[in-house]
Amino acid sequence: MTAVNKMTTTAQPIQSPRQRVWLAIRKFSTDFTLLQVAEEGQMKTSSARDFVRGLQNAGYIDIAYEKQVIGRRVKVIHYKLVRDVGYNAPTVNRDGTETNPAQANKAMWNTLRILKRPINAEELVGLSSNDQLSISVFTANTYLQLLHDAGYLRLVKAAENITGKKAKYQLIEAMNTGPIPPQIQRAKQVFDPNTNQVMYSERPELEEELKHGTLLLTQDAIDDE
Numbered sequence: 001m002t003a004v005n006k007m008t009t010t011a012q013p014i015q016s017p018r019q020r021v022w023l024a025i026r027k028f029s030t031d032f033t034l035l036q037v038a039e040e041g042q043m044k045t046s047s048a049r050d051f052v053r054g055l056q057n058a059g060y061i062d063i064a065y066e067k068q069v070i071g072r073r074v075k076v077i078h079y080k081l082v083r084d085v086g087y088n089a090p091t092v093n094r095d096g097t098e099t100n101p102a103q104a105n106k107a108m109w110n111t112l113r114i115l116k117r118p119i120n121a122e123e124l125v126g127l128s129s130n131d132q133l134s135i136s137v138f139t140a141n142t143y144l145q146l147l148h149d150a151g152y153l154r155l156v157k158a159a160e161n162i163t164g165k166k167a168k169y170q171l172i173e174a175m176n177t178g179p180i181p182p183q184i185q186r187a188k189q190v191f192d193p194n195t196n197q198v199m200y201s202e203r204p205e206l207e208e209e210l211k212h213g214t215l216l217l218t219q220d221a222i223d224d225e
Helices: 017-027 034-040 045-057 101-115 121-128 137-149 207-211 219-224
Strands: 061-068 075-081 153-157 168-171 183-185 189-192 197-201
Touching: 017 034, 017 045, 017 075, 034 045, 045 061, 101 121, 101 137, 101 168, 121 137, 137 153, 137 168, 137 189
Parallel strands: none
Antiparallel strands: 061 075, 153 168, 183 189, 189 197
């Protein structure tokens, strides 16, 4: 495991491949192809295909027309953007199911900032969940562990394997960097938008970004690892 505590050289936050492809879609909104936005967004074609399919199934984009390739029995699909929701890329699965792990991260981060006392995963779930937002203990425990690895939390009490009690963590006052929650990305990387820093990475080479594209951590993403 590698801690990365280095200020990025660019003034812009690190953009995931899906974010870059989404910006390419918005740029060529009236007429674009899969290969065009994959190249513009510097994303593997196979990953871009899954993302584009998810956007289409969710109703963000639609087929504009199909163009026959000269000399071949294939057609190139041209798409158009029909539902522009702004700068941030929609979080969709391949089947078009929309996820919003950012809400869970924001709720848990707010709890940690407000509470200012040691808390375990079960307590974090109880204080951060509501009728519209259900957070699993597994997700909360993973969030706490990664923030601890990134240097945001101190371990107050270790987990007890015999009793099953979860570890307790507390936010370090100096690491209360701002209202935007640190982003837990698919490569098991913690990026803080408040300071524009990558705070922690299990794989500095970002193998998962090259394979799949960077995503906020969901239960499915955890299971995929």
